[in-house]
Amino acid sequence: MLKINPDRYGVIAQTFHWATAVLVLIAFIYGLGGNEMRVYDAAHDFQRMLHETLGMSVLALVVLRLLWRLLDTRPAPAAAPRWMRLASTAVHGLLYGLLMALPLTAIFGAWLEGHSLTLLAGVNITSPLPLAHALGQSLAEFHTLLGDAIMILAGLHAAAAIYHHLVLRDCVLKAMLPVWFKVWQPKKRWF
Numbered sequence: 719m720l721k722i723n724p725d726r727y728g729v730i731a732q733t734f735h736w737a738t739a740v741l742v743l744i745a746f747i748y749g750l751g752g753n754e755m756r757v758y759d760a761a762h763d764f765q766r767m768l769h770e771t772l773g774m775s776v777l778a779l780v781v782l783r784l785l786w787r788l789l790d791t792r793p794a795p796a797a798a799p800r801w802m803r804l805a806s807t808a809v810h811g812l813l814y815g816l817l818m819a820l821p822l823t824a825i826f827g828a829w830l831e832g833h834s835l836t837l838l839a840g841v842n843i844t845s846p847l848p849l850a851h852a853l854g855q856s857l858a859e860f861h862t863l864l865g866d867a868i869m870i871l872a873g874l875h876a877a878a879a880i881y882h883h884l885v886l887r888d889c890v891l892k893a894m895l896p897v898w899f900k901v902w903q904p905k906k907r908w909f
């Protein structure tokens with residue numbers, strides 16, 4: 719019932735995909751820059767709570783999504799040269815890796831620096847770890863680099879999906895879209 723079409727990802731897999739993409743984008747926009755004092759300044763409490771809540775939701779979603787992926791049937795890969803299929807698998811693997819590593823570096827970074835996780839609705843998760851400030855700071859800095867990395871990789875991944883749709887004119891993009899979402903595709907090759 720949940721699988722409408724064997725050529726497409728199922729409704730649940732599509733929902734996980736697009737909800738994650740939107741949450742990552744908003745988390746990135748509301749990412750906190752600057753030094754530790756600025757990040758944990760009371761004036762930035764709301765932005766930090768929003769960012770941490772969005773990021774924790776990404777972590778929860780990616781764990782559920784990977785569990786669902788074990789049970790779900792995915793569409794057969796589009797006919798494409800071997801290098802392209804390998805590149806696509808590698809990028810998907812890296813995206814999953816980043817979706818896990820981003821929240822984990824932030825959580826452990828904040829805890830090792832001695833900060834609680836502060837989420838919306840007054841949820842506070844105090845650090846269960848001993849203080850290791852320098853290591854925590856390095857993890858927090860690494861987290862910001864990973865934030866940039868996921869945007870670049872997701873951008874290339876989205877560009878590849880659009881290239882498949884417009885230039886190769888195959889079903890790769892449609893596979894991740896619901897059947898009711900009609901998207902224009904050229905009838906003939908451009909060159």
Ligand code: HEM
Binds near residue numbers: 752772822
């Ligand atoms: C997919 C999820 C996430 C993305 C895309 C993301 C992205 C970013 C980015 C790009 C920055 C740097 C902003 C800038 O330099 O202008 C940042 C900083 C930060 N993020 Fe995240 N983040 C995510 C998840 C989380 C989570 C789950 C937490 C906490 C539980 C968190 C806590 C922080 C903190 C505390 C900083 C400031 C780092 C510092 O101390 O310098 N983030 N994030």
Ligand code: HEM
Binds near residue numbers: 735811813
């Ligand atoms: C932060 C943003 C994004 C992330 C983290 C992300 C992540 C992923 C991941 C991990 C997969 C593999 C799914 C699986 O087989 O389990 C995937 C598939 C896919 N994504 Fe994204 N994605 C993002 C944004 C986008 C955007 C903006 C588009 C379209 C413009 C897009 C189009 C697709 C398509 C068409 C597939 C299926 C590819 C195939 O089966 O070969 N994604 N995405």
